[in-house]
Amino acid sequence: xxxxxxxxxxxxxxxxxxxxxxxxxxxxxxxxxxxxxxxxxxxxxxxxxxxxxxxxxxxxxxxxxxxxxxxxxxxxxxxxxxxxxxxxxxxxxxxxxxxxxxxxxxxxxxxxxxxxxxxxxxxxxxxxxxxxxxxxxxxxxxxxxxxxxxxxxxxxxxxxxxxxxxxxxxxxxxxxxxxxxxxxxxxxxxxxxxxxxxxxxxxxxxxxxxxxxxxxxxxxxxxxxxxxxxxxxxxxxxxxxxxxxxxxxxxxxxxxxxxxxxxxxxxxxxxxxxxxxxxxxxxxxxxxxxxxxxxxxxxxxxxxxxxxxxxxxxxxxxxxxxxxxxxxxxxxxxxxxxxxxxxxxxxxxxxxxxxxxxxxxxxxxxxxxxxxxxxxxxxxxxxxxxxxxxxxxxxxxxxxxxxxxxxxxxxxxxxxxxxxxxxxxxxxxxxxxxxxxxxxxxxxxxxxxxxxxxxxxxxxxxxxxxxxxxxxxxxxxxxxxxxx
Amino acid sequence: xxxxxxxxxxxxxxxxxxxxxxxxxxxxxxxxxxxxxxxxxxxxxxxxxxxxxxxxxxxxxxxxxxxxxxxxxxxxxxxxxxxxxxxxxxxxxxxxxxxxxxxxxxxxxxxxxxxxxxxxxxxxxxxxxxxxxxxxxxxxxxxxxxxxxxxxxxxxxxxxxxxxxxxxxxxxxxxxxxxxxxxxxxxxxxxxxxxxxxxxxxxxxxxxxxxxxxxxxxxxxxxxxxxxxxxxxxxxxxxxxxxxxxxxxxxxxxxxxxxxxxxxxxxxxxxxxxxxxxxxxxxxxxxxxxxxxxxxxxxxxxxxxxxxxxxxxxxxxxxxxxxxxxxxxxxxxxxxxxxxxxxxxxxxxxx
Numbered sequence: 001x002x003x004x005x006x007x008x009x010x011x012x013x014x015x016x017x018x019x020x021x022x023x024x025x026x027x028x029x030x031x032x033x034x035x036x037x038x039x040x041x042x043x044x045x046x047x048x049x050x051x052x053x054x055x056x057x058x059x060x061x062x063x064x065x066x067x068x069x070x071x072x073x074x075x076x077x078x079x080x081x082x083x084x085x086x087x088x089x090x091x092x093x094x095x096x097x098x099x100x101x102x103x104x105x106x107x108x109x110x111x112x113x114x115x116x117x118x119x120x121x122x123x124x125x126x127x128x129x130x131x132x133x134x135x136x137x138x139x140x141x142x143x144x145x146x147x148x149x150x151x152x153x154x155x156x157x158x159x160x161x162x163x164x165x166x167x168x169x170x171x172x173x174x175x176x177x178x179x180x181x182x183x184x185x186x187x188x189x190x191x192x193x194x195x196x197x198x199x200x201x202x203x204x205x206x207x208x209x210x211x212x213x214x215x216x217x218x219x220x221x222x223x224x225x226x227x228x229x230x231x232x233x234x235x236x237x238x239x240x241x242x243x244x245x246x247x248x249x250x251x252x253x254x255x256x257x258x259x260x261x262x263x264x265x266x267x268x269x270x271x272x273x274x275x276x277x278x279x280x281x282x283x284x285x286x287x288x289x290x291x292x293x294x295x296x297x298x299x300x301x302x303x304x305x306x307x308x309x310x311x312x313x314x315x316x317x318x319x320x321x322x323x324x325x326x327x328x329x330x331x332x333x334x335x336x337x338x339x340x341x342x343x344x345x346x347x348x349x350x351x352x353x354x355x356x357x358x359x360x361x362x363x364x365x366x367x368x369x370x371x372x373x374x375x376x377x378x379x380x381x382x383x384x385x386x387x388x389x390x391x392x393x394x395x396x397x398x399x400x401x402x403x404x405x406x407x408x409x410x411x412x413x414x415x416x417x418x419x420x421x422x423x424x425x426x427x428x429x430x431x432x433x434x435x436x437x438x439x440x441x442x443x444x445x446x447x448x449x450x451x452x453x454x455x456x457x458x459x460x461x462x463x464x465x466x467x468x469x470x471x472x473x474x475x476x477x478x479x480x481x482x483x484x
Numbered sequence: 485x486x487x488x489x490x491x492x493x494x495x496x497x498x499x500x501x502x503x504x505x506x507x508x509x510x511x512x513x514x515x516x517x518x519x520x521x522x523x524x525x526x527x528x529x530x531x532x533x534x535x536x537x538x539x540x541x542x543x544x545x546x547x548x549x550x551x552x553x554x555x556x557x558x559x560x561x562x563x564x565x566x567x568x569x570x571x572x573x574x575x576x577x578x579x580x581x582x583x584x585x586x587x588x589x590x591x592x593x594x595x596x597x598x599x600x601x602x603x604x605x606x607x608x609x610x611x612x613x614x615x616x617x618x619x620x621x622x623x624x625x626x627x628x629x630x631x632x633x634x635x636x637x638x639x640x641x642x643x644x645x646x647x648x649x650x651x652x653x654x655x656x657x658x659x660x661x662x663x664x665x666x667x668x669x670x671x672x673x674x675x676x677x678x679x680x681x682x683x684x685x686x687x688x689x690x691x692x693x694x695x696x697x698x699x700x701x702x703x704x705x706x707x708x709x710x711x712x713x714x715x716x717x718x719x720x721x722x723x724x725x726x727x728x729x730x731x732x733x734x735x736x737x738x739x740x741x742x743x744x745x746x747x748x749x750x751x752x753x754x755x756x757x758x759x760x761x762x763x764x765x766x767x768x769x770x771x772x773x774x775x776x777x778x779x780x781x782x783x784x785x786x787x788x789x790x791x792x793x794x795x796x797x798x799x800x801x802x803x804x805x806x807x808x809x810x811x812x813x814x815x816x817x818x819x820x821x822x823x824x825x826x827x828x829x830x831x832x833x834x835x
Contacts, residue, residue: 103675103748127679148625159623161632162600177808182786183744184592184765185636187803188813188831190599193632197625217681237540243563243653283681285703289656342621344541374622375541414623422626429626433613437820441628444815457627 001063003042006087009063010045013055020044029088032073032080033135034421036337036391041068041082048093050168050176050206057204058174060087060450067172068452069200071112071143074135076338077419079147079199079455086453089204091142097121098207105212106165106182111142111205115149118210127212130157133415134323142205148197150415152248152322155373156281157213159415161196168207169195172446182209194441199417200452202445216281219247220291221315224298224306225272229253230349232274235301236372237345239278242297244290248279249373250322253352256329256367256380257321263328266321272304276372277322325369326380333365333382337394341405342414345375351408355379355401362397364390376414377405403428418456426456427463435460485533487547489606489614489645495526496643496825497612505828508639510549511576514585516793518638518830519801528580528643535646536620539564543603543620544651548580548644555579559651567595567652571727580644586636589727590686590697593678593747593763595652599635606646607634610821620648633816639827640835641820655685655699657706660722662693663714667751670694671764675748678763682708686723687763690733695722726761729793733759733768739794741769741778745787754781768792779803799833810834 001009003021010019020026021043031038042065047053060067066086073080082088094110097118101107102125107118115136119128132151133139139149145167150159157163166180180192195202226232232251239246252260254273261268268275280290291308298306309315321328329336343351352368359366365382379401383394402412402425412418412425426435438457442449499506505523509515531549539562546555552572559565569589570582583605588597604618607630618624618631634644665673670689677687683700696712697720698705709716725731734740743752747764756771771778775791775798782789788803805813810832817824817835824835 101746101748102679104746105679106746125679148629150623154623158596158600161629162596171808171812175808177812179809181744181788182746183788184747184762185586185597185744185788187788187790188805188809189637189641189816190586190632190635191809191812193599193629193635197629202628214679214681240540240542240653243656245652282701283683283704283707285707286683286701289701289703342619342623344538344543344621346538346541371623376623409619410621411619411624411626413626414621415625417625418627426626431615433609434615434617434627437609437613437615437630438627440819441630441816444812444819 001065006043006063006065009059010043010056013052013059014045014047018046018048020046026088029070029073029082029090032070032075032078034076034078034419037078037081037420039082039084041088042085044088044090046090046093050170053089053170053204053206054174054176056087056089057170057172061173061448064448064450066453067450069142069146069204071140072114072138074139075143075147075417075419076340077413077417077421079417079419079452081420083453091140094142094206104182106209107212108207108209109141111208112140115139115141115144122212123215126215128215129210130163130213131160141208141210145196145205145208146198146200147415147417150376152250152371155249155371156245156247161193163211164192164196164208165211166209167192167195167205169203170206171203172448172451177203197417199419199456201442201456202451204451216247217283218287219279219281219315220287221309221318222278222291222294222298222306223309223318224276224278225269225304226274226276227272227304229274229352231302232276233345233348235276235298235303238297238301239294242293244280244293246278246373247281248277249371250277251275251370251372252322252325253368255365256325256369259328259332259367260321260325263331264320264324266317268321269304277318322369329367329380329382334384334386337381337383337398339377339379339381339398339401340413340416341377341402341410342375343377343405343408343410345372347408348372351377351404354404358397358400362393364394364397371414374414375410399425420455423455423458424462424466426458427466432460435463486530487533488531492526492528492531492643492645493608493612493614496608499524499825500610500612500823503823505825508584508643508827510578510581511551511574513572513574513577514581517585518827519799521829523828529578531645534558542622542651543648545620545646545648546579547646548578548583550579552577552579552582560654563654564651565654566601566649568592568598568601569727570598571729573728579647583635583644583647584637584639590688590723590761593687593765594685599632601650602631602635602647603650604648605631605634605644607642607644609642610823610825614645618648622650638831640817640831642826657700657702658685658720659698659705659709660717660720661696661698661709661712661714662717662722663696664693665689667691671748671751671760674763678747688726689760690731691757691759697723726759731759733757733770736770737795738770738772739796740792741771741789742792743767743769743778743782743787743789745782745785749785749787752781752785754778775800799829802832805832
């Protein structure tokens with residue numbers, strides 16, 4: 001189908017103003033938060049009813065036109081990168097909170113509602129929506145579900161998958177399905193879990209019911225500084241061993257500390273090799289008891305210093321440095337590349353040491369910010385895109401870090417998703433049979449493969465060409481493919 | 485500890501070759517949930533042992549045939565637990581059975597369900613391929629979440645070989661209270677309590693009293709006990725009896741239904757007896773009413789029902805799926821088990 005014909009077909013579904021076809025009008029959507037990848041779609045559509053989305057899916061399915069859904073475009077893995085021959089489905093008009101159910105502690109929202117807007121809407125009832133990705137002011141709940149977003153509090157409160165109840169999803173063929181339920185579970189397979197984090201490849205999320213929690217009565221933060229990353233790592237393990245699950249447990253390394261301190265003056269000790277931020281929340285008595293226990297642990301973990309924030313103001317200041325870590329690092333270098341690997345915490349010191357070695361090898365500096373409680377590492381690789389070849393160098397460095405995470409028993413992505421960015425690293429993490437199983441799951445939902453093609457799961461051919469496929473059970477990968 | 489995954493894989497390959505369906509079995513404690521079906525029994529009991537457990541990682545990996553009792557006592561030695569209180573229904577209950585049935589105890593509304601704690605698994609699909617999904621880390625969004633798809637799938641998508649779970653510390657303190665209430669008051673009270681900052685780990689109603697289980701930091705439990713009041717019980721007898729369905733409510737031959745509804749749902753208008761768990765979200769119903777009537781009722785209240793225990797032989801035990809969902813289920817079954825080898829008809833008669 002040619003572009004003009006496609007526009008004509010879409011005009012039967014949508015008002016003219018909801019179809020963008022010029023380069024200028026589509027420019028804002030050529031990338032998401034991973035701006036190194038840019039691509040204009042053939043067309044962009046802005047539907048405002050579920051029926052329109054169903055009709056768009058039907059059309060795309062019949063004509064085999066790629067369809068990529070987009071929320072706020074804050075994703076960091078290029079999951080919402082448009083397809084050059086496809087339609088970009090912009091869900092910006094689906095921005096309504098549909099109903100608030102206080103007795104059941106749930107909220108039904110359209111996918112374009114911002115994460116933070118949900119908590120704001122229910123704050124008056126003493127409730128909130130727990131997952132808080134750092135982009136929560138801007139990112140939308142539809143995108144959160146597609147990426148299974150986390151945040152700094154997921155050690156205690158879980159990821160998106162743990163905090164949603166029901167989805168309405170338009171399938172590739174246009175059928176509208178309800179997945180999950182308003183109850184705590186639903187009949188049949190756990191399709192809710194399968195949909196969560198499927199990066200727009202299995203269906204278009206058009207409605208989300210999220211679960212609410214009572215707002216913690218009190219929150220306290222302890223800041224501890226160490227002269228050795230390994231000591232900080234041990235303190236993390238000791239806090240967990242003491243039977244405490246902090247709401248947040250964050251670590252920063254020296255370069256990240258220095259960058260943050262220069263930027264927001266949070267009071268971080270500049271001589272430290274690592275700092276830990278340990279946040280305890282809950283009801284008043286629980287927080288007091290756990291803060292005492294954490295103090296006891298820290299006294300025995302040989303820190304340079306540690307202190308509990310004495311006021312709300314100081315608590316915010318302690319956090320300000322961590323929250324500003326990315327822009328702070330951005331001041332050190334024209335560009336930075338944010339990675340998102342996870343590792344078992346016990347390997348933290350060894351992995352950080354290896355990252356430093358890789359940093360010297362690739363001749364690029366790296367600052368490390370770490371959700372230490374759940375093993376999620378965000379190395380920020382500093383580079384200058386104006387220097388020829390530096391982006392490629394940064395990408396190679398990043399790929400090496402992700403390989404290292406897989407070797408340590410971890411994963412190539414903890415919360416940012418695979419998207420287009422880490423598609424090649426998927427060949428490191430999964431074997432042929434596993435990737436084939438993913439493709440087969442995809443085909444069960446979207447037999448024509450129109451939804452977000454080319455993302456999240458690499459073709460077997462791509463992995464074979466990369467030569468990066470891991471050898472599974474001693475078998476050579478892809479015996480069916482030619483080698484050259 | 486024994487890794488017999490290669491032997492099991494061989495059995496599956498043979499089953500594929502001979503087109504012989506298999507019925508996967510762990511400790512045989514939850515077989516009342518399954519129908520008697522033609523097919524050879526493939527026992528996974530010998531595939532047992534803890535593969536990896538680092539308490540400070542909050543992650544344990546074990547073979548599916550590992551006894552729940554063994555796993556839980558190992559965790560308890562390190563002051564940790566499975567935070568979803570899986571019912572055992574017998575000493576031989578295995579980890580694989582707990583995950584395949586996906587059942588969670590009274591703690592579910594407060595700390596989460598079996599599927600919430602699954603981080604990864606190793607399975608054999610219906611082509612006899614051994615595959616690994618998810619991992620042994622808390623956060624992992626690489627690839628589709630196949631591990632959680634296995635939870636509650638009743639073994640119909642593959643053989644669970646190995647499962648990694650997130651675990652949590654055992655709370656420093658627990659306390660058990662009860663307060664007499666009529667049904668309406670009880671349901672209302674549960675919603676009020678669940679919306680507050682209380683260290684709750686159970687809210688149930690047995691027809692006479694609301695039972696409250698508190699768990700958490702010592703000071704928090706003490707303060708909550710003072711605030712809530714009511715009769716204090718020294719031990720968690722009620723909670724254990726409910727979890728294991730040994731409470732006298734579960735006695736007798738009348739069919740037992742499990743009805744899952746939004747927690748604030750009114751008392752279900754149906755004949756028979758009810759026991760409310762999950763802070764209102766789970767209604768155990770003992771009734772002779774027809775399946776059709778119960779399914780309709782559950783759907784009207786935005787929930788679903790399952791015939792949990794019955795003396796009669798019947799295939800229709802779970803809330804019917806609408807045509808779109810049924811097709812998706814069949815396609816997924818086809819994707820994982822193209823020859824229809826595993827636990828045929830155990831989840832739904834159609835596959």
